[in-house]
Amino acid sequence: MKTLYTGVATTTGGREGNVRSDDGILDLDLSMPKSMGGKGAEKTNPEQLFAAGYSACYGSALQIVAKKHKVDLGDFSVTASVELGTTEDGDLELSVVLDSYIPGVDVETGEKLVNEAHEICPYSRATRDNIDVTLNLMLDDED
Incomplete structure (x- = not known):
């Protein structure tokens, strides 16, 4: 791989720390979300x-x-939308839903773009066959 850029971040203190x-x-x-037993403070989280x-x-x-x-x-x-959940065995697992809003395109064109983007996106390539990723095409309502 020819490196184009390297992003570096360090977290101290895990989910209740600083990045x-x-x-x-x-x-x-x-901060840990309330739904996971945290205080629900107005701070971000890994998801x-x-x-x-x-x-x-x-x-x-x-x-x-x-x-x-x-x-x-x-x-x-x-x-x-990144979900953190558990498997039947109690292991933690991620899933992602990608809602792509593309106004003014027809369904066929939109689906082609969404699917092709999923093939080339480095995040999609990294998660492929590792987590569930759902692709949704959002279009303008036509009355």
Whole structure:
């Protein structure tokens, strides 16, 4: 692999600690969500950070495939919902739902873009066959 960029972050204190990038741009306190027994403080958590990274990366992949197919994405957005749950054996497991809002495209074109983006996105490639990822295409309602 030819390295294009290396992001570095260090967490101290686990889920109740702090995460900081090596350049100091990212410097966030973490808290455990109430649903997991935490205090529910207004701080972020690993699942939100993963969702932010995945949605941004996948959005860039959508831009690449849209350009290739000469499709204008308009005011598009990607929302990643990252779930942390347990397996039948009690092991922790992640799943992701990616909602891609692409206004002004037809279903066939939108599905092609969403699926092709999933093939090239580094986050999608890293999670493939490891966690469930659901792709949803969100379009404008036509009355």
